[in-house]
Amino acid sequence: MAITVNIYYSGKNGNAKKFAEEMIANGVVDAICAEEGNLRYEYFFPMKDKETVLLIDSWKDQHALDVHHGSPMMTKIAELREKYDLHMKVERYISEESGIPEADKAFIKE
Known part of the structure; x- marks a missing residue:
């Protein structure tokens, strides 16, 4: 049961993007990605909102997320x-164990 957390960071004057850039440049993102149980840690930039950054943060289970929350990275x-x-x-x-339902797969081009 994977847990995915979407975090929308919002600021002013491009600060959300600067935050993400510094997280990457300082190696914090690489360190988080190396933590046991991390499945994804990736930033995205909404096209209509230049002052927000979306972080998609995914973990194997609640235990892995709890360990991360207790780590020096936090x-x-x-x-x-x-x-x-x-802000x-x-x-x-929480991901379903069964994955994507067959009825939904008709709408997905791989």
């Missing part, structure tokens, strides 16, 4: 959020 993330004065909106999703 201190660095919090420091950078403060530095760039970012967050969070969505959490």
Whole structure:
């Protein structure tokens, strides 16, 4: 049961993008991706909102996410959020064990 957390970081004056760039440049993203149980940690930029960055953060299970939340990476993330004065909106999703239903597969081109 994978857990995916979408985090929308919003700021002003391009700060959300600067935050994501610094996370990558400082190696924080690579360190998080190397944590056991991490499935995905990737930033996206909404086309209609230049002041928001979407982080898709996915973990093998709740235990892996809990370990991540207790890691030194969280201190660095919090420091950078403060530095760039970012606000967050969070969505959490739990993947179904059965995957994509057959009825939905008709709409997916692989």
